[in-house]
Amino acid sequence: MTFDIGPTAADGAGSAPGGGTILLLGAGRMGGAMLRGWLAQGVPASAIAVADPSPAPDLVELAARTGVRLNPASGAPVDTLVVAVKPQMVESAAAGVQTMLAPHTLALSIMAGKTLADLRRLFPAAGSVVRAMPNLPAAVGRGATVAVAEAGCPADRKERAASLLTAVGSLEWLADEALVDAATALSGSGPAYVFYLVECLTRAGVEVGLPADVSERLARATVEGAGALMGATGQPAAELRAGVTSPGGTTAAGLSKLMADDHLQSLLNATLRAAAQRAAELGGTGPKA
Ligand SMILES: NC(=O)C1=CN([C@@H]2O[C@H](COP(=O)(O)OP(=O)(O)OC[C@H]3O[C@@H](n4cnc5c(N)ncnc54)[C@H](OP(=O)(O)O)[C@@H]3O)[C@@H](O)[C@H]2O)C=CC1
Numbered sequence: 001m002t003f004d005i006g007p008t009a010a011d012g013a014g015s016a017p018g019g020g021t022i023l024l025l026g027a028g029r030m031g032g033a034m035l036r037g038w039l040a041q042g043v044p045a046s047a048i049a050v051a052d053p054s055p056a057p058d059l060v061e062l063a064a065r066t067g068v069r070l071n072p073a074s075g076a077p078v079d080t081l082v083v084a085v086k087p088q089m090v091e092s093a094a095a096g097v098q099t100m101l102a103p104h105t106l107a108l109s110i111m112a113g114k115t116l117a118d119l120r121r122l123f124p125a126a127g128s129v130v131r132a133m134p135n136l137p138a139a140v141g142r143g144a145t146v147a148v149a150e151a152g153c154p155a156d157r158k159e160r161a162a163s164l165l166t167a168v169g170s171l172e173w174l175a176d177e178a179l180v181d182a183a184t185a186l187s188g189s190g191p192a193y194v195f196y197l198v199e200c201l202t203r204a205g206v207e208v209g210l211p212a213d214v215s216e217r218l219a220r221a222t223v224e225g226a227g228a229l230m231g232a233t234g235q236p237a238a239e240l241r242a243g244v245t246s247p248g249g250t251t252a253a254g255l256s257k258l259m260a261d262d263h264l265q266s267l268l269n270a271t272l273r274a275a276a277q278r279a280a281e282l283g284g285t286g287p288k289a
């Protein structure tokens with residue numbers, strides 16, 4: 001499949017932050033979240049095309065309502081290709097967009113594991129490549145993203161990548177690509193660990209006698225509130241924890257179990273090691289599943 005995004009910014013089409021046209025390859029949970037962030041930040045819908053062979057109904061509705069082009073036919077080069085398909089799918093997905101690449105094209109990937117060298121191989125005609133790792137709170141403009149650019153990437157291409165990534169949250173550029181898999185394990189996958197904490201707190205609340213619905217509401221509100229407090233105060237987590245922990249009180253009693261023998265720390269160390277290891281496995285031509 002090839003795509004025609006129509007006239008480029010140079011022809012007077014709408015332009016993305018930093019200028020130019022965008023092709024979003026894959027608009028599932030993360031790609032869709034980024035697309036909504038760009039539109040909310042005022043990127044003109046006319047600058048954006050989406051390639052996704054079986055778009056979800058809400059994406060079809062969004063495209064019809066905003067004018068974002070969905071699976072347009074035939075090809076012309078774009079300024080930015082955002083690669084948001086699963087790493088296991090990218091070999092076949094990349095084949096359909098080769099005619100959209102030109103020396104002025106920035107290929108910006110959010111795929112876990114795929115390295116700058118992989119991106120160079122997959123998108124050989126793109127002028128520049130940037131590898132990023134956002135996370136799902138991007139859906140509400142609160143994503144935490146890291147990114148690394150290939151050596152020699154021009155400043156204006158990095159700025160273009162930064163504009164698209166900061167439209168959905170914070171961005172840290174990493175100097176060392178080797179750190180991206182570790183960041184993927186922490187912040188890329190991290191929201192899932194926090195959601196699992198809410199599930200566990202809910203079950204533990206039931207264990208100490210709360211009705212399940214009350215327990216779930218309290219667990220959710222506690223995590224939301226704790227996160228908001230941390231964000232609003234900027235205080236170190238350990239200080240905030242100390243603020244909850246009255247000497248000889250209930251929290252100290254609870255933490256004596258949670259912190260015993262560094263069990264949770266060891267578990268999180270193993271958790272991040274496993275996630276980082278999986279990111280490394282997804283690089284190269286990667287496993288198929
Ligand atoms: N989910 C997350 O929290 C995060 C994900 N990422 C990365 O983002 C990427 C996408 O993940 P996620 O959004 O969760 O996955 P999804 O499966 O939700 O989204 C991928 C989308 O790509 C579509 N797709 C499949 N094949 C093609 C193709 N050939 N051309 C165009 N589109 C295609 C899929 O369609 P269909 O469903 O029909 O197959 C789907 O809509 C991954 O590389 C992941 O590593 C990064 C950070 C966080």
Ligand SMILES: O=C(O)[C@@H]1CCC=N1
Pocket residue numbers: 112184188189
């Ligand atoms: O689980 C995954 O592979 C993706 C990358 C980070 C979050 N979700």
